Amino acid sequence: MISVRRILVVLGVAFTAYLAARGLWWTAPVNNPTVVIVTLCLYLFTTWLCIWWDPGPAHGPRGPGALPVWACVLALANAVIVPSAIAVGVGAASRTAGFATWYLGGIGALMTIVMVRRRPWVAWAGIVALAIASMAWLGIVSALALGLVGSAVWVAVAQVLMLSMDRAASDTARLAQLQRAASAWQAAQTVRQRERRVQVQRALAVAGPVLSRTVAAGGRLSDEDRAEARLAEGSLRDELRGARLLDDEVRAELERARRRGAHVTMLDEGGLEHLDDAALAVVRGELAETLREAQSERLFIRTSPHASVAVTVVGRSGAGQALSDEDAVDLWREIEHPAQD
Structure with missing residues (x-):
C-alpha cells in the first residue's frame, strides 16, 4: 500500500538526486573532477541517510523521529565542506555556473530534511554555515541571487509545517481524550439511569400495594396495614x-x-x-x-x-x-x- 510518507521519501530522494546530478552536468572544464565527484557522493550519502535512517519502530502520530546526533554532525559537516570543496573543484572561472552552484539548493534541501527530522537548531546552523561559505566564494549578492534565499525559505516553511503538525497532533490527542472522557461519562450516566429505574421499579413494587390500599381506605388503615406500611418504608x-x-x-x-x-x-x-x-x-x-x-x-x-x-x-x-x-x-x-x- 502506497503511503504519504513513502511518496514524500521518494520525492525527497528524487529531488536531491536531481540537485546532485546538476553538479555533474559540466558545461565548462573543471579543475579537479575527482573532488567534485567525491563531494557529490558524500552529499548523496548523507542526504539519503537522513531520509532513510529510522532505527526505531514505526513513526508516531507526530511524524518522523529525531535524527541521531552523529547524523546531525555529518549533516553539518556537509554544510561546511561541500560549498568549499565544490568551489575548489570547479575552479574560479566556473564558480557561478549552474553546475557549480547546485549546492545552494542541495544543502538547503538537506537542512530541510534535518528540520523535518526534528533537529531545528542543527538545520538553522547548517543554513548559517552555507550562507558563510557561499558568500565567501560567490559574494553576498551572487549567493543571495543564486539560491541561498530559497534554501532559507525551505527550512523556515518546513519548521512552520512541523509546528503546525505537532499542534494538530496535540489537538487530535486532546480531542480523543475528551471523547473518551465523554464516552465514559455517558456510560456512567447510562448505568446510573438504569440503576435508578431499577430502584424506582422496586420501590413501586414494594410501596405500590400499600399506597393503593391507603388511598382506597381514605387513610384509615388497620393495624396490619400500618405494619405493612412500616415494612415498606424500611425496605425503601x-x-x-x-x-x-x-x-x-x-x-x-x-x-x-x-x-x-x-x-x-x-x-x-x-x-x-x-x-x-x-x-x-x-x-x-x-x-x-x-x-x-x-x-x-x-x-x-x-x-x-x-x-x-x-x-x-x-x-x-x-x-x-x-x-x-x-x-x-x-x-x-x-x-x-x-x-x-
Whole structure:
C-alpha cells in the first residue's frame, strides 16, 4: 500500500538526486573532477541517510523521529565542506555556473530534511554555515541571487509545517481524550439511569400495594396495614441507603427482622466500591447469615472504610439507648473484606 510518507521519501530522494546530478552536468572544464565527484557522493550519502535512517519502530502520530546526533554532525559537516570543496573543484572561472552552484539548493534541501527530522537548531546552523561559505566564494549578492534565499525559505516553511503538525497532533490527542472522557461519562450516566429505574421499579413494587390500599381506605388503615406500611418504608430506606449490600437473601432477612419487631438501620458509607460482584456476594451472604441469627431489638448495619472490615453489624437490646451503652450491645459482628485474586 502506497503511503504519504513513502511518496514524500521518494520525492525527497528524487529531488536531491536531481540537485546532485546538476553538479555533474559540466558545461565548462573543471579543475579537479575527482573532488567534485567525491563531494557529490558524500552529499548523496548523507542526504539519503537522513531520509532513510529510522532505527526505531514505526513513526508516531507526530511524524518522523529525531535524527541521531552523529547524523546531525555529518549533516553539518556537509554544510561546511561541500560549498568549499565544490568551489575548489570547479575552479574560479566556473564558480557561478549552474553546475557549480547546485549546492545552494542541495544543502538547503538537506537542512530541510534535518528540520523535518526534528533537529531545528542543527538545520538553522547548517543554513548559517552555507550562507558563510557561499558568500565567501560567490559574494553576498551572487549567493543571495543564486539560491541561498530559497534554501532559507525551505527550512523556515518546513519548521512552520512541523509546528503546525505537532499542534494538530496535540489537538487530535486532546480531542480523543475528551471523547473518551465523554464516552465514559455517558456510560456512567447510562448505568446510573438504569440503576435508578431499577430502584424506582422496586420501590413501586414494594410501596405500590400499600399506597393503593391507603388511598382506597381514605387513610384509615388497620393495624396490619400500618405494619405493612412500616415494612415498606424500611425496605425503601434500605434501597436508598444501602443498595450495594442488598440481594434477595438479605432483603428477606431484613423483612424477617422487622416483622419480629426489630428496628433496622442500614447505611452504606463507602468502602465497597472496589469489590467485584463475587466479593460482594460473599459479603452479602455473611450479612444474611448474621441477620438470620440476630435476636436484637435494634440492628445497625454500616459499611466500614477500614482496610480489612467491609461491614459492621451492631445489635442492641434492653433499655439502653445510647450507642456508648455497652450493656445494651448484644451483637457485634465485623464482616471482613473477602480475599480477591
